[in-house]
Amino acid sequence: MRYRSLYIHSIKNKFSKFLDLIYPPLCFNCKQKLTEKSILCEKCKNKLNFLDENICFICKKKSTYNGICEDCKRKFPFDGFVSIFKFNPVMQSMIHNFKYKEYQKIGKYLSSFLAKRLEQSKFIYTIDFVVPVPLHKVKRRERGFNQALIISRNLSKILQIDLLKDFVKRKKFTATQTNLSRAERKQNVAGAFCVKNKENVHGQNFLLVDDVFTTGSTISSITQELKNNGADKVFCATLARA
Template sequence: MLHHILDNTVHLFYPHICMGCGSDLLKKDSLLCLRCIDDLPETNFAQHANNPIEKIFWGRIPLVAAHSQYYFAKDALIQRLIHQLKYDGNKEIGVYLGEMTGRSLQNSNRFKNMDALIPLPLFPEKERKRGYNQATVICEGISNILQIPVLDNVVARQKFTETQTKKHRTERWENVAESFVVKDADAIKGKNLLLVDDVVTTGATFEACGNTLLQIADVQLSIVALANAAK
């Protein structure tokens, strides 16, 4: 009884609320209530070969497997959560969603034997302005589940690129071509890598970075995005 009273008193002054809807009806170790978790549009692509994410890269880059955890939709919960991660400094939700992604990968036979996670890098000035790379935060959550290291210093973005949002496919590729460079080839040589970012649309940025990684001897590559905005 005393423990129950103490919990209620703490909750009164320091409420634990859902980051999706603001409800206080959620578990202590969760950032989203059950209703919001249920509202997240999972793809289940991790379980299926030749899924829509893999088809994006057919003929463009050789991949072992690819996955996006959720479907992206404007004005939907997933967009609001990604916005919190990228622009509101909410790294906690990024780790949480990364852990959910990690569980999907863990339950799939298609993402076994991964050696390391590679967050898709931001241009240094952009990362300094934001304070962190959202892809690294997502990787931290995935790493918590898969227990594999995050290598966030082996590849760098060497060219500033304009936002991809309003560009068509060809413009997106031209915008990111030759943007990446491997800084530590020995750290990834012969390894099975998982390249991670928040959203995949045309795949141009993943392709540019992935092809750079695949120039290193005996690298195998898979791709994971938190959300799929491909049309």
């Protein structure tokens, strides 16, 4: 069986090399031919804007402990936060413009950066479970997949931490957040989530994962729900920060 899967794997490899010859891989952002095995050309790679890891990932001001400063720690219920990229136009197109198959590659590529940064954090070795922020059914139907789940799968694999899929559920449909004020956003998602297996929460530490951090109202609401059910620590990680 193992030989057979190795054989299939090698055929797949040869086939994908053959495809690369006819259709050389293109940069996901500018569509130029790629010379090395990547998903971005050098020029676009240089446009990825890394967030400074020595200042608060939320307010971008003070020095931090677990990624957030004392002020932000008072404002948000989670115990730490790690992000990796500024949400600039390249990041926006990488995160929002792709279909499932393409996003799997993008997600793998971008998650590897996030995993590296998480490995440097003090808290990562205390995490019991990786949990993706759920997408509402209606939105999943529109988009076809949940980006947060793809990122979570990659992190779970690289960091060797168990993934809890469908662990947090959305209770009611929350209208799109885009045009709401900060207060309205908070109201919009408060109490919008529930935990499926409450008995698995008590005393555990979680890493909540999403694609972009904007106001933090969604991850705050989920963090609160986990803590109400006895979670010990909840940390958050996103690919980008708006």
